Amino acid sequence: MVDLIKRLSLNKYTVDKESHIQVNTQICKTCKDKPCVKVCPAGTYEPDEKDGLIVHYERCLECGAALVACPYGALKFRFPYGGISYRYG
Amino acid sequence: MSFDADVVVVGGGLAGISAAITATREGLSVIVLERGDYSGSKNVAGGRMYIHALKDLVDISDAPLERKVEREIYEVYCGNGRKISFSYEDKNRVDSYTVLRAKFDQWFAKKAEEEGVLFSYSTLVSNARREKGGITLETNRGEVRAPLVIEADGVTAGISRYLGLRNLKPSMLMLGVKEVIGTAWDEGVARTIIGFEGLKGGGFVYSNRDTLSIGLTVKVDSLQGSEVKAQDIVEKFREMIGIEGPILEYSAHLIPYYGYANLPQLNAENLIVTGDAAGFLINDGFTIRGMDLAIESGKVAGKAAKLIKDENYADTSIYVKMLEESFVMRDMKKAWKSFSLLGEKRIFSDYPKVLCEVLGDMFLVNGERRTLREELMEKIKEENLNLTQMVLDLVRFIG
16 A cells, blocks of 8 residues: 555645645544544544644645535635646546 | 626636637637636546537547547455456447546647637636626636626535535535556556445546556545545555556545436526536446536536627526536436435445355355355345345336
8 A cells, every 4th residue: 555645745736835724623622533534535634632633734635525524614625826736637 | 897708717627618618609708717727737537538528519639538448347346355347348439538637628728728718827716706797706816707607616616605505515525536557558448346345436447548547436425434534545445456556646536426306506697507516427327427518518508608698697597498408417317316326325335245145156066056046035135135125226227
């Protein structure tokens, strides 16, 4: 199995200065099952004991799943200005 | 109030480009807003296009299509190293081609530019509001106003969401994850694979000229409660089907999975919705297609735009009427019964398992031979399946 980070590193990104994903970590702190972690194909969301959730927005593949991944309304997602440029698609 | 064009198309993919070409030919002024640096840069597609709708729109003699699909392979994985497969081959068919959309959409956009369509790339629409007989789009390059917006912004349907016309639901969406592998096969193959980790969905392999497109599509609601993470599934899948070679790109995208009876709102005042944004995707068990529906709905939208303009933009419902008469809605409607059936667990999990068990025993010789009927009845009973239900499902599937 090829590791996720290795796979993501093959892609071409222009990373925005600011994150295009906002999280209400107050909600994440009370969330046990963390469906966003299961659903995101890019490993953008990492559970964190102290902060509830860490967002690695630079990994985002812009699939759009973040718009429906969180049933508790903790994620606010918009598409980035830069972001990924697929070369094969 | 002044408008920037007769029509603003949001999204420069298949639907948007088709709409823009058609509307331009109808004599309208058109601007396409594309958030990527080039058309296709934000696109992920499994990899096969049925080309009938494209052929009617533009000359495809120089289109960057990958391989003509000559062989269809179906595989059902039933666990414990068991697998059922069948294939269908026709060397003479020319109806579908594998395709890589980053390359393809750039070619298609160039075709549109040659016909006078204006594209504004790297332009992200961040909000839309209705204003004085039109829609105002807020973008990173300033505001754009039009009396008619053709929404072609893909499955996440931003414009419909901004205008309060759409709520995305996990139950109506699939997640597609894909890898492009640097391995070449010497024929055009489409492989459909069922039976992976008990997830609702399936896998695919398409052979391109120099690469393979492999991936999985899985219902988002089935992932939310799953044991396996979306970030791992494509690699596990690749190992299961035994495909090797360097990974060239890792990608993911949502896929609309509404079906005819659940389609979202397709028009509103000053707005018509096309392609993935409109939820146009067909899965009838034999074909899975969205690209030809995107192209055709774009064409219909471009033609409807002219009629809508002629009536002073008063009413957009003509678009839906025209769609109903096109193959887009006719085929969506015909596929509905099998489409809804294919969402049931018993189809991709229980039935394949029984089929595998039965075949396993029928191919086995160990001195305890039984008839096919005996085998079938026993396995159906073991799996707690209902024979009446199975017959009903079959009837539903054949349409």
